[in-house]
Amino acid sequence: MNAIPSVKLIDGKATAARVLAEVREQVDTLRRGGVQPGLAVVLVGLDAASQVYVRNKVLRADEVGIRSLEQRLPSDTSQAALLDVIDRLNRDPRVNGILVQLPLPDHIDEHQVLQAISPLKDVDGFHSENVGGLAQGRDVLTPCTPSGCMRLLRDACGDLRGKHAVVIGRSNIVGKPMAALLLQADCTVTVVHSRSHDLPALCRQADILVSAVGKPRLIGADWLKPGAVVIDVGINRIDEDGRSRLVGDVDLAAALPYASAITPVPGGVGPMTIAYLMKNTLLALDLQQQAAQRERTACPSPC
Numbered sequence: 001m002n003a004i005p006s007v008k009l010i011d012g013k014a015t016a017a018r019v020l021a022e023v024r025e026q027v028d029t030l031r032r033g034g035v036q037p038g039l040a041v042v043l044v045g046l047d048a049a050s051q052v053y054v055r056n057k058v059l060r061a062d063e064v065g066i067r068s069l070e071q072r073l074p075s076d077t078s079q080a081a082l083l084d085v086i087d088r089l090n091r092d093p094r095v096n097g098i099l100v101q102l103p104l105p106d107h108i109d110e111h112q113v114l115q116a117i118s119p120l121k122d123v124d125g126f127h128s129e130n131v132g133g134l135a136q137g138r139d140v141l142t143p144c145t146p147s148g149c150m151r152l153l154r155d156a157c158g159d160l161r162g163k164h165a166v167v168i169g170r171s172n173i174v175g176k177p178m179a180a181l182l183l184q185a186d187c188t189v190t191v192v193h194s195r196s197h198d199l200p201a202l203c204r205q206a207d208i209l210v211s212a213v214g215k216p217r218l219i220g221a222d223w224l225k226p227g228a229v230v231i232d233v234g235i236n237r238i239d240e241d242g243r244s245r246l247v248g249d250v251d252l253a254a255a256l257p258y259a260s261a262i263t264p265v266p267g268g269v270g271p272m273t274i275a276y277l278m279k280n281t282l283l284a285l286d287l288q289q290q291a292a293q294r295e296r297t298a299c300p301s302p303c
């Protein structure tokens, strides 16, 4: 295999900062017109990691001028009480985006809760109407992590048409929507998972390799086509040399000589997820305004 020496680390932090600056600019324009977008973040329970994620999302919203509304509920909140909160947020005109932090406590039916969020406020893109819309190639809210990956890929590759993309992982949060977005961008898409045979051979076909597995350094040099663009979504905490650190699914040191561009972990995909949550909040507002306009056109006088 010929090594490609001019590998480029994809700087997710810098791209996320650019996305957030774009959002900030749009929010400033909206606010000058008297509209302030709002994002509600709902956290049930005291899961330590979820508390950090929620705090970061709220901080980021505040930084870009989006009004954040944090709803912290006790771990023993009933399903009915949570559905009531979502119903109230659905009807609140100050709230354009609703995010329910996952995972939810075991006694709550996650699917039912996500389905209760208005599809026009579903900034995570998990409602089945948005999942179906993405599959049909309609203009809908799409999950933040794969949307952020698409921005990194467009910046790294330019035109994606006709490229062979291999996605490792088929979760509803990352793998499947990632594959759908790549298909929408006219890539040839292969999705592989834990039951696929000879993963290295399948991955070696990829011009674009996206890994969303959650296994530290699963992907070595022999999985890569020379010149491939590699997006590593995996976040894995490992103990190494006596300290705890985060690594991706890709063995970065082994992949560097072969990839033409690659995201590091941390500092690659991670920062893009929150940036796209903010972008999705603006998109949600826009979709809500379009829906209101359609209603006015359908019924011009009060009826």
Ligand code: NDP
Pocket: 145, 168, 169, 170, 171, 172, 173, 174, 175, 192, 193, 194, 195, 199, 212, 213, 214, 215, 233, 234, 235, 236, 269, 270, 273
């Ligand atoms: P899931 O556990 O839901 O899905 C993992 C997928 O990987 C499954 O489809 C599974 O296959 C597949 N898989 C597991 N083992 C192997 C293997 N040995 N070979 C090939 N495929 C395998 O995880 P998520 O999609 O939620 O997340 C994936 C990773 O991305 C995690 O590390 C997570 O922390 C990270 N993540 C990062 C985000 C970010 O902002 N950067 C956001 C979301 C997730 P099967 O379906 O057959 O079981």
